Each structure stands twice: as C-alpha cells, then as structure tokens.
Amino acid sequence: MKKIEINPMTRLEGHGKITIFLDEQGNVDNVFMQVVEFMGYEKFLIGMPIEEVPRTVSTICGV
C-alpha cells in the first residue's frame, strides 16, 4: 500500500501531519491527520496562583 506523508501541515500554529494511503489502483484508501506535538499544561500549571494562569496559558497558542 502506497503511503504519502505531508509533513508539516503549514500556515497554522501547531504541528500536524497528514498521511494518505493509496490502494493498488492509486485511489485514496484512507487519510489520517495527526497532531504530532504534546504540551502538558494540564499538569505543569498545578500549584500556580490562579491570577498567574491567564498570562501563562496564552502561550498554548500565540497566534
């Protein structure tokens, strides 16, 4: 099965990848979009004073 990878997806913030699988006839069999990064704000914010959170989580996406 032929595989085409489009990496990275562009003109957006965040890292994504598209993988296209082609069958024997060259037709599209299946397509997957993956978000390839992971941040972890859910965990590392624990313990932070609430008033500090807005200026911190604004860095989840700066666009």
Next chain:
Amino acid sequence: MSKPKLAYYLAGGCGGCDIAVVDLSETLVDVALAVDIVFWAPTVADAKYKDLEAMPDGSIDVGLISGNIRNSEHEHIAHVMRKKCKTLIAFGICATNGGIKGLVNLYTTQQLLEKAYIDTLSTDNPNKELPQTSITLDGKYELTLPSLMYARPLNQVVNVDYYIGGCPPHYEHVKKAFTALLSGQLPPPGSWITMGKAVCEVCGRNPVLQGKPKKFATTVKRTIEGVPSEDGCLLEEGYLCLGPVTQGDCGSKCPAANVPCRGCGGPIPGVKDYSLRAISAIASMLENEELVEQIPDPIHLFYRYTLPSSFPYKRLKS
C-alpha cells in the same frame, strides 16, 4: 548581489514569536523585500521538511528557530537547520532558555501524558490509551509520531550563534535585531542581541530614575491583593517583579500596565543562571527573612521561563 536567504522553524513553541515578526507591519515589507525567505514552517510559508533537507548545506544565510526542543522531530529539524544555515539564532525565550513550555521538566513524560489523556475531568478515554510513537491500525495503516523528550533550549542540541529573548520578543526589538542582521552589525557570535539594560532601567516606575531613594519591600503580595500605585515601584509595594534581572528590550511594557515582570526577556548580560540571580535579587530586596516564606509558588515564579537552562536542573539531568 543576491539577497540573503532566511529560514524560520517553529519547534516546541506557540507561534507567538512568528507573530512578533509579522507585527513589524510596514517594516516587514522592507524586511521581506531585503531577504529571500526559503523556509518558514509550519506557520507562514507552505514549505515541507523534505524541501529543507534537500537544500545544500550552508546555503541559507540566517536561520531562526523559535520554541524549545521537546520531541525527536524538533531535534532532527534543529540539526538540519544548523547544517543548512550559516548563522543560527535562538529566537524567543523558549529557544534561548526553554520558556514556559519548559516547565514540563517538572514532571516525567508519563505523568504529563496521564494527566492530559486520562485524569482530566473533560477527557473521555475509557481504554486509557496514550499516544504511541508507532501504531498499525486495522492491520494495515502504519502511523508514526515523534517521541517525546524533556524540554531543552536550542543550545543544548546544536551550536547557537545569537540569542534573542522575549515571550515573544517585542516587535520594536525584533525590528532592531533584523536591522542589525541585515546591516551585518552584530555582536560577537554567542552573544544575546539586546541593548543590555534591565527592565528596571527603562521602567517608568523605577524610583531611582525619578530621583528618589530605593526602599525594601515590607510585604509580599499576590497581584490580586490591593491595587498598585500609579508610578511607584511594584517590588517596593510587595508585588514580586523580576525587572532587576531581566533584559528590558520590551520597554518595560508589563510594569507600565500594572503587571509585575515575570522574566520573559531573558537574563541581563553577565548572568549565567537567570533563576538563581532572580532569587538572589528578590531576596536582597525584602526587608526581612520571614517574607521569603510568603513568596507564593516560587518554582513557577523564578523558573517560569528558564527551568531547562537552570544550573540545578542541568545538574539533576547529568
């Protein structure tokens, strides 16, 4: 003469530094006309990693990388950028020191993944599945993901020529940096591109600049307690502000908006470990030792932008 070639890669960041470049507005037109942008992914140009990999080594004059190095894909592209670019710049505090996203280093990858994918109240994941670096779906679709690593600033992965701080760098500072780059008026390699002054030195609240004496802080307050004065030093009033040790290329924008500095500009010249210097600076400005106990959440305050580049952390890792 051909135009200098420019490449930009966003690694483990948020795109805010990319936006800081776009914030050059009219100046951006001049910059865009003066350079040949050969790669800017994933945010601005429709370039793919294989396009960058296919370029001859050393063929790009200036490369900028924003974001920290957090997974195997970031690490790989950072190495590719280093090979292709004559001059490589760590752009923004994530690339120079690890940034807010560097706080992931407080936990193990397993702890972070379990919280995000299993333990949060809004997550529906009955089979408790976590991301895998490779998986075969329905027996035939092979998919891969980069492997996660602890966060590192760029200089722990490749050699870095220049550093520009900020979260994001203020566009006025970006303008100065680009002007210096395009005119070739750069400091020695390995330097920060900065005017070299601390936030306090450009802060309208600094009593010394107003001809008044500097006083110790007699209380420690959270920013939700009370209202700061209009033009007094936030630190003297008990609002812990990291202005004394932070590069002031931002023009002291946060204190001007009644918000204490959190250190995104990076260390003032001569400081090797930002967080230790910040702890020392704050401690020396408190009236008595008991106040130290009242500092709320010291780790997220002093290490907010610089955990992966701090001495104690690096020592732990080694």
